[in-house]
Amino acid sequence: MPSPIILHHFDESPFSEKIRVVFGLKDIAWTSVRISRIMPRPDLMPMTGGYRRTPVMQIGADIYCDSQCILRELERRFPQPSLLPDGSTGLAWASAMWTDRSFFQNTVNLVFGSLADKVPQEFIADREKLRGAKFDVAAMTSAIAQMRDQLRTHLQWIEMQLADGRAWLGGDTACLFDVNAYMNVWYVRQNMPDADALLAEFGHVRAWETRMRAIGHGRRSEMSTAEALSIAKDAVPQTAEQADPRDPNGRQPGDRVEVMPDDYGKIKVGGEIVALSPQHIAIRRHDPLAGDVVVHFPRAGFLVLPI
Ligand SMILES: N[C@@H](CCC(=O)N[C@@H](CS)C(=O)NCC(=O)O)C(=O)O
Incomplete structure (x- = not known):
């Protein structure tokens, strides 16, 4: 059975609303894991390695941090209808x-x-x-x-x-x-x-807001944080190795790095590079509770530091 698309979020979170709306636009069936609005989040941190912002998407043992990265992955997996306007x-x-x-x-x-x-x-x-x-x-x-x-x-x-x-x-x-x-x-x-x-x-904004609200949130079901953690533990990350021959700093799959946001929630997540591109970095890490996971981040707004 394919791994469910899990969103770790809380209902009041505006960045999570972006993702919920895209579930609506693409008519995606997804699993909602409601996390606490404040720390601690003991079932989520083993998966993210300490990244603490909301939302986080989980598909098996692949963990996507930041709404930019989540949207990129949703567009890749569900290309139609596209989020990308012609010519822009x-x-x-x-x-x-x-x-x-x-x-x-x-x-x-x-x-x-x-x-x-x-x-x-x-x-x-x-x-x-x-x-x-x-x-x-x-x-x-x-x-x-x-x-x-x-x-x-x-x-x-x-x-x-x-x-x-x-x-x-x-x-x-x-x-x-x-x-x-x-x-x-x-x-x-x-x-x-x-x-x-x-x-x-x-x-015009008010009429557009009404149209946006009518998009809805797709097909939602609920799961506990503990169930989501056990899904990660039982799964194998699916991310294929990908090099970026033009990486300006010569980074390669296998290099050990730490990744962190450049603005707030500046917690370093360490691991070994699996995939790299101008828009995306994925690192492999092991956690005793989550097992082997691959954690994905966007490049815009994130720092990648050598260990
Ligand atoms: N750049 C991040 C920003 C996310 C963000 O700031 N989310 C807020 C909630 S809407 C947050 O993380 N608050 C603190 C927390 O939930 O721990 C993204 O696009 O996902």
Whole structure:
């Protein structure tokens, strides 16, 4: 029996919403493993080797970290309907550097600044560890006016793109542009009581948001974290060795490296390179609880360090 497509996520997670929407777009049957919003995650860490951001996708003993990497793998396994708009493939992938960084920093600061004293202390302590810096809700609250200005700018870019009456950001069909940008609008809608007011002037965005919501989340079933860990333990990683002859640093399959995000959650995951390309790195590691696993990361926004 083929390994199920497992998403380790929590329902409130905007980066996970990207993946859930793609399950909807591609009508994929998937298994939801709901993880805690804060650490510890004792059944997941043996599989990721310490990578602690959400979401993580697991297929047998192959573990995909970061939404960019997950989407790339889903597009590879389920090419139709494609996430990539005709003539704009490169820009579609690159759009994550807008939506996941400056746009998301804007919406996350707005959301937590607005929640203010409703943010639980243990959540603040967890996110301080994640960021390696103070999670300063008071500073976020005082920046709300600035964050509203920034949000308006981001939303207007979406509005401009839809202004010719097209249904989707890339044209006639929903694509990666839509998935990436929608995450932030969804996050504002879920958390800001005045979302209607924030979106009021953007009629095209509101109509597009309704279309995005109607895509749904594909075919979802639930599994426990412990069951997912035992699937990894019983499986054999399926990633084929792949060299990158033009790797600028001469890295080769078999080299030992550590991989970590360059922005937050900077935990190094060590292993031996199995596959390498300009967009992707996969490393093999062994864990007493998870067995042999191959952990996959994107290259954009990640550092690869020799051991
Ligand atoms: N670049 C990452 C960012 C993921 C991210 O920041 N996720 C948030 C939740 S939506 C997170 O990891 N929060 C801390 C945690 O869940 O441990 C991606 O695209 O997956």
